[in-house]
Amino acid sequence: MKETYVKAPNSEQKKLLDLQQSDSGIDRLRHRERNLPEDHALTEANAERDAITRRLATEVGAVEDAQADLARLESDAATVAARMQRDEQRLQQTSSVKDVAALEAELDSLRKRTSALEEQQLEVMQAVEDATVVADSTRAESSAISDRISEITAQRQSSLDAIAAEMGTLNGARTALAQSLDTALLEIYEKQRAKTGIGAALFRAGTCGGCTMTLTGQDLADVRAAAIDDVVRCPECNCIVVRTEESGLW
Structure with a gap:
């Protein structure tokens, strides 16, 4: 048994059990x-949102590229149409057999070019539509994950508020208990708790409630022999072992 340096009424020592209960509760709340769990869920959800955002950027780029291709084809088609209109006007105005032959040959080539451009436009229009469907689907995913993040964030805040409320209750109880304790006794408790997290524990059936060590031999005899107002320390973990009617010593 650790050497006793302080005496305190047993009723005061019993208060340490309530103080330890408050402190342990505060520690659990801090943990x-x-x-x-919301922090882990947020980390995963944010990572998912980042992945969706990157994917959406690629898909939007594909839509824009397809739209640019379509715009180029439409511009080419407009240029060909203007050229055909000009050639048809010239064809109507000329009486030269040579010019007529040349214009008809060019118009035939332009018609083929127009047909090819129309086919390409249809293909690219389909590509624009397909790419837009994919991007819109990903936008829906992005909206859903954003809603999920908002929901988790609200749940997280609710958890924090509940913890803060419990913490306030325990801190209030702890402050009141600490103020009612003998200064020297409280100092021993605080120093020990700072080292191991346990400043005081119930001594029951020969066992320290702080480290669960069962005392035997001289250590147990010392506890039995200690005066009721002696502040007894555990020989293993050094916490204050509080003796009550449950200790089986009296």
Whole structure:
């Protein structure tokens, strides 16, 4: 058994169990706060949103490229149509057999070019439509994941608010208990708790509730022999072992 330096009424020592309960509760809340399931869910959702955003950028680029191809084909078709209109006007105005033959040959070539351009336009229009459908689907995914992120964020805030409320209650109880304790006793408790997280624990059936070590031999005899107002320390973990009616010593 650790050497006793301080005495305190047993009723005061029992308060340490309530203080430890508050402190352990606060520790658990802080752990919950640092390990919210919503944080993990947000990390995954944000990563998914980033992937969707990158994919959407590629798909929008494909739509824009197809639209640019279509615009080029439409411009080429307009140029060919203007050339055909000009040649047809010239054909009507000329009486030269040579010119007529040349113009008809060019018009025939332009008609073939127009037909080819129309086929290409249909293909590219389909490509624009297909690419737009893909991009629109990804936009829907983006909207859905954004909604999911908003939902998780709200859930996270709700969890934080609940933790803060519990923390406030426990901190209030802890402050009141600490203020009611003997200064020297509280100092021993605080120093020990700073080291291991456990400042005081119930001694029950020969066992320290802080480290679960079962005392035997001289260590147990020392606890049994200690005066009721002695502040007894565990020989293993050094926390204050609080003796109550549950300890089986009296």
